Amino acid sequence: MEFDRETSTASKRNAGNSWIERLSDVMRHASDEVPSRLHTTLSCHVRGKRPILFLPPEMGTLQPQGLAYLRAFARRHSFGLVEDRRKIDLRPVTESRDRSPSKLAMGISLLLKQTGMPGGARTLSSPHRLNADSLHVDLAELVHMAALARRRSKRIVLLPNRMIVDMIGQDTHPIVGHACRLATTDSNTVLSQFESPSFRSIGYSTGRQYVMHVFLAGGSSDAPELWTRLQLFTHTDFRFRLFPGQRQGPDYGLFHATYFFEMSDGTKSPWWLKQEPDNPTLQ
Numbered sequence: 398m399e400f401d402r403e404t405s406t407a408s409k410r411n412a413g414n415s416w417i418e419r420l421s422d423v424m425r426h427a428s429d430e431v432p433s434r435l436h437t438t439l440s441c442h443v444r445g446k447r448p449i450l451f452l453p454p455e456m457g458t459l460q461p462q463g464l465a466y467l468r469a470f471a472r473r474h475s476f477g478l479v480e481d482r483r484k485i486d487l488r489p490v491t492e493s494r495d496r497s498p499s500k501l502a503m504g505i506s507l508l509l510k511q512t513g514m515p516g517g518a519r520t521l522s523s524p525h526r527l528n529a530d531s532l533h534v535d536l537a538e539l540v541h542m543a544a545l546a547r548r549r550s551k552r553i554v555l556l557p558n559r560m561i562v563d564m565i566g567q568d569t570h571p572i573v574g575h576a577c578r579l580a581t582t583d584s585n586t587v588l589s590q591f592e593s594p595s596f597r598s599i600g601y602s603t604g605r606q607y608v609m610h611v612f613l614a615g616g617s618s619d620a621p622e623l624w625t626r627l628q629l630f631t632h633t634d635f636r637f638r639l640f641p642g643q644r645q646g647p648d649y650g651l652f653h654a655t656y657f658f659e660m661s662d663g664t665k666s667p668w669w670l671k672q673e674p675d676n677p678t679l680q
Contacts, residue, residue, distance in 0.1 A: 416597060416624075417590055421544035423617060424537055426643055437463055437637045439652070440481070441630050448474075448627060451481035463639045466650045470614065470621040501633055502656050504560030505598070505609050508591065509658070511555055512574055514607075519658035522606055527657060531604035532584055536638065536653070539610070542579065543590050543599045550575040550588075557593065565595040566628035572596060595625045607658040615651040618642075 437460065440451045450471060456464045471478050498506075498521050506519040527533055534542070553574045562569055576589040579601075587602040600609035613630050616622040623630070633654050640649040 415544075415547060416592060417540065417547060417599065418544045420615075421541050423649055424540055424640060426646055426649075437639075439635060439637050441476075441635075443627075443631055444477070447477055448631060449477040449479050451479050454480055454482060456480070460639070462641060462648060463637065463650075466618050466621070466639055466648050467637070469618050470650070473621055474623050499633065500560050501564045501611065501629070501654070504558055504564060505611070505656055506658060507558040507560060508572070509607065509609075511558060512553060512576070512589070514660075519607060519660065522657040522659055525657055527608065528604060528606055531606045531608075532586075534586075534601055534603070534608075536610060536651070537640065539599060539601060542601075543588060546577050546579055546588055547575055547590065550577040550590075557596070561596060564629050564632060565593075566626035568593065568595040568626060570594050595629070597624055602660060605660050607660050609656045609658065611654045611656070613652040613654065615649070615653075617647040617649055619647045621650060 437453060437456070439453075442449055442451070450467060452464070452467065453459075456467075467478060470476065502521055503518075506521075510518050522528065553576075554571050555574065557565070557569065557572050561572075570593045572591050572593045574589060574591045576587060579586050579588045584603075587607075588599075589601070590599040591597070596611070598609055598611045600607060602608075611633075613625050613633065613635055614621065614623045630652075635652050635654040638651045638653070640651070642648045
């Protein structure tokens with residue numbers, strides 16, 4: 398699923414201060430080289446009141462740019478870095494031995510229900526991955542799509558459910574949601590984005606699944622930011638993705654967790670998209 402990036406030029410000129418527009422603008426200066434598509438699985442725990450990032454072995458040799466970014470992030474936020482040589486199961490929590498979904502996953506499922514997604518609370522896909530017949534949207538492309546569609550999306554404000562409140566350290570600030578039905582050259586999708594001081598996510602429907610990315614931290618290598626509270630960062634399995642900068646510019650990194658939910662009724666829209674005029678169309 399791709400769209401002509403030149404069509405968003407006007408959107409970039411008129412972009413406000415929304416997090417997704419800033420993210421999109423910065424990521425446009427990242428390289429499309431192969432290293433930008435590498436994902437690194439990380440974990441974070443607290444030792445002696447200090448958060449520690451556990452890194453995969455040999456990262457300095459295999460992904461030196463990624464390690465440099467993580468060192469910059471650790472310095473800025475007083476994190477420790479430890480090479481993870483523990484013999485533990487590194488599969489996502491949704492595939493752990495008890496097979497129970499994380500509290501964040503359950504909170505997102507309830508959030509979709511709160512916004513009026515048809516049907517009951519969504520269950521995680523089993524196995525927890527994108528179905529072979531579901532259209533894949535690259536994360537960087539999805540960010541650009543969300544930024545382009547934001548100003549023509551429907552807006553709603555709602556209180557976070559208890560699951561999300563527990564995961565983001567008892568932050569009860571309202572969550573602002575934006576959503577629209579989006580027509581592309583490949584298919585139609587429901588695109589949504591949610592934000593509060595401690596919670597940021599974007600998602601899209603694809604086939605009989607709904608994909609949701611939750612952003613925990615990120616930014617340029619000269620000023621990486623922590624976008625959520627430490628409670629969520631240390632209780633979530635997440636991935637780190639590096640987007641190398643162009644022409645010796647700063648690299649850009651993202652820490653994110655991804656969830657795949659079942660949608661037996663396909664791409665039906667939530668109630669708050671009923672009678673939505675002028676849906677964005679990406680060619």
